[in-house]
Amino acid sequence: xxxxxxxxxxxxxxxxxxxxxxxxxxxxxxxxxxxxxxxxxxxxxxxxxxxxxxxxxxxxxxxxxxxxxxxxxxxxxxxxxxxxxxxxxxxxxxxxxxxxxxxxxxxxxxxxxxxxxxxxxxxxxxxxxxxxxxxxxxxxxxx
Amino acid sequence: xxxxxxxxxxxxxxxxxxxxxxxxxxxxxxxxxxxxxxxxxxxxxxxxxxxxxxxxxxxxxxxxxxxxxxxxxxxxxxxxxxxxxxxxxxxxxxxxxxxxxxxxxxxxxxxxxxxxxxxxxxxxxxxxxxxxxxxxxxxxxxxx
Numbered sequence: 001x002x003x004x005x006x007x008x009x010x011x012x013x014x015x016x017x018x019x020x021x022x023x024x025x026x027x028x029x030x031x032x033x034x035x036x037x038x039x040x041x042x043x044x045x046x047x048x049x050x051x052x053x054x055x056x057x058x059x060x061x062x063x064x065x066x067x068x069x070x071x072x073x074x075x076x077x078x079x080x081x082x083x084x085x086x087x088x089x090x091x092x093x094x095x096x097x098x099x100x101x102x103x104x105x106x107x108x109x110x111x112x113x114x115x116x117x118x119x120x121x122x123x124x125x126x127x128x129x130x131x132x133x134x135x136x137x138x139x140x141x142x143x
Numbered sequence: 144x145x146x147x148x149x150x151x152x153x154x155x156x157x158x159x160x161x162x163x164x165x166x167x168x169x170x171x172x173x174x175x176x177x178x179x180x181x182x183x184x185x186x187x188x189x190x191x192x193x194x195x196x197x198x199x200x201x202x203x204x205x206x207x208x209x210x211x212x213x214x215x216x217x218x219x220x221x222x223x224x225x226x227x228x229x230x231x232x233x234x235x236x237x238x239x240x241x242x243x244x245x246x247x248x249x250x251x252x253x254x255x256x257x258x259x260x261x262x263x264x265x266x267x268x269x270x271x272x273x274x275x276x277x278x279x280x281x282x283x284x285x286x287x
Contacts, residue, residue, distance in 0.1 A: 012190070013193065015192060029212075030219075035247040059152060063160075065256075067157065068255060075258065080168075090270055091239030094274055098235060112194075112199040128234045128236075132241025133240075
């Protein structure tokens with residue numbers, strides 16, 4: 001196996017910023033920075049529990065805008081045709097709500113507080129993620 | 144100040160995702176597909192290491208406080224059981240992640256670049272979240 005496109009320094013630094021963001025949410029507001037929970041929990045328009053979700057997601061979008069301005073090569077478009085992207089989105093939305101978390105909530109916040117529940121969630125989505133990508137993009141040669 | 148923290152947290156999260164390489168679905172797929180002809184890109188393991196390295200320490204330090212700065216208590220998930228819902232839900236998420244290389248944060252963070260893929264993904268993700276919400280309601284009704 002050949003190692004390609006490896007960016008350890010910027011990836012570890014980017015990761016550290018994500019960890020810092022999660023820590024700020026906890027330190028100031030006592031909240032877990034789980035993106036699927038923040039978005040999914042807001043879809044029922046909970047009274048009095050809505051504005052912080054909107055502000056945080058606005059921050060996400062603004063941050064992405066800054067990245068697109070300063071370093072547009074850091075944002076890439078989908079590598080899948082629209083139909084496959086729709087299927088992926090539905091599975092991600094459904095699965096993260098069913099499993100109560102995604103890469104941020106279980107992967108970063110959950111593992112950081114040594115939650116065994118999150119560890120099993122991560123093992124599950126990593127195993128299926130590796131398997132699905134390896135079959136679709138590896139064995140079958142992609143789209 | 145509270146709202147500003149949410150805004151800043153969101154911005155820092157996205158910029159982190161960008162530097163980490165997670166706003167490039169091709170890079171995520173390059174990680175999840177180690178046996179591909181193109182080779183393997185292990186960078187995303189370093190994203191997890193960086194994020195957990197920082198949050199593990201700051202989490203411990205933060206919980207020494209009685210309460211958060213702007214709230215009355217810490218909202219740490221209390222659930223500890225590993226059940227079918229957790230495992231199957233996470234597996235379904237993993238399948239979607241492996242198909243397109245987007246998870247929820249990167250999808251949202253990529254919206255403002257105008258990338259069609261990200262817009263399509265986020266719309267479908269919200270649809271999927273809604274579908275689970277209604278499925279759960281129907282399930283709960285059938286149990287009464």
